[in-house]
Amino acid sequence: MTDVLEKNRWFYDHEVSGMIHREFPEYEDRIAVGIAGEGSDCLGYDDEISRDHDFGTGVCLWLTEEDMDRFGDRLSDAYNKLVDRKERAFFTERLRERRGVMTIHDFYSDILHADCDAEHGVMSEDTWYHLDHSCLKTATNGEVYRDDLGVFTAFRQLLLDYYPDRVWRTRIAEELHTYSSALQINYARCMTRRDIVAAELCRAKGIASAMELFFLLNRTYPPYYKWTFRAMTELDTEGVFSARIRELAEEKIRPEAWEGSRYHPNRQNYKDRIVSLSEEIASEIDILLAEKNLSRVRSRYLEVHVDDVLPHE
Secondary structure, three states: OOHHHHHHHHHHHHHHHHHHHHHOHHHHHHOEEEEOOOOHHHHOOOOOHHHHOOOOOOOEEEEOHHHHHHHHHHHHHHHHHHHHOOOOOOOOHHHHHHOEEEEHHHHHHHHHOOOOEOOOOEOOHHHHHOOOHHHHHHHHOOEEEEOOOOHHHHHHHHHHOOOOHHHHHHHHHHHHHHHHHHHHHHHHHHHHOOOHHHHHHHHHHHHHHHHHHHHHHOOOOOOOHHHHHHHHHHHOOOOHHHHHHHHHHHOOOOHHHHOOOOOOOOOOOOOOHHHHHHHHHHHHHHHHHHHOOOOOOOOOOHHHHHHHHOOOO
16 A cells, blocks of 8 residues: 555544544444545555645545435535645645545546446446546545445446446457557558658557557556556566567667568568567467457457457347
8 A cells, every 4th residue: 555545544544534423423324435536646656756736635425415415515514624624735626626525426427427327336338338448447446445335335346347248349349450550550551651750659559559458358447548557567467568568669660670661461571670569469469369268260460350359249
């Protein structure tokens, strides 16, 4: 547990829980409390660099709509008095919006950008299709300290149980297509034309899709894009996949490797290390697809897996 998470837990254990017990004894078992949502502190990733904004100790208090109407304002006033008694650098208004008293519905709906029926713990397949990967991580990060009602954690568990199979397969197929078109086709086309800027865009799109595929095939949500690689190194226990991603990102682009070459859709220019790395990463993804029984074919050209991976009626 990081220093920031420890401070938040201490704040709850030694101040917030006591305030709730003293001032709201009749509602104590109806208030869910924890730390989750937006902010690198909820991931345990906060460091000196990220403390230049939206940094401070605080917790979330989640209520049903009914309870918010019943005593939400009074609870919010009591919580804010606790916060205001403390001297906390960078405790901004934006951070106050991310912490404090809120409804369960608003917490999940604001993060997922969808009208969530969180109190009944259900979500339609259509809504699942429109959710963003990193927002799902944001909605399920952090810690829940107490939830006697179980409403907040029930919807949290629905999200943690991961995508429905059809949605999961569709998202994998989309990223397979993106990776293949960006790094296995269009990068070579752009380098043959000496369009370095376009080639760099292809590399960036390919890296993003490769990381998305790694998370999807491991049935884990990636965090906000700037933390995706860090989270992947933690998930990649063997370290091979993440090492290749790092090398692909750091490899210098080499126009001289394409001098005198002509574009051919069925031939890879292995004089360019970026091409070699792209194929090595594709081979790793091919292995993962086979391990998950998602594709009947074996090929590092990832586009050929799309039809197998897509859900069929």
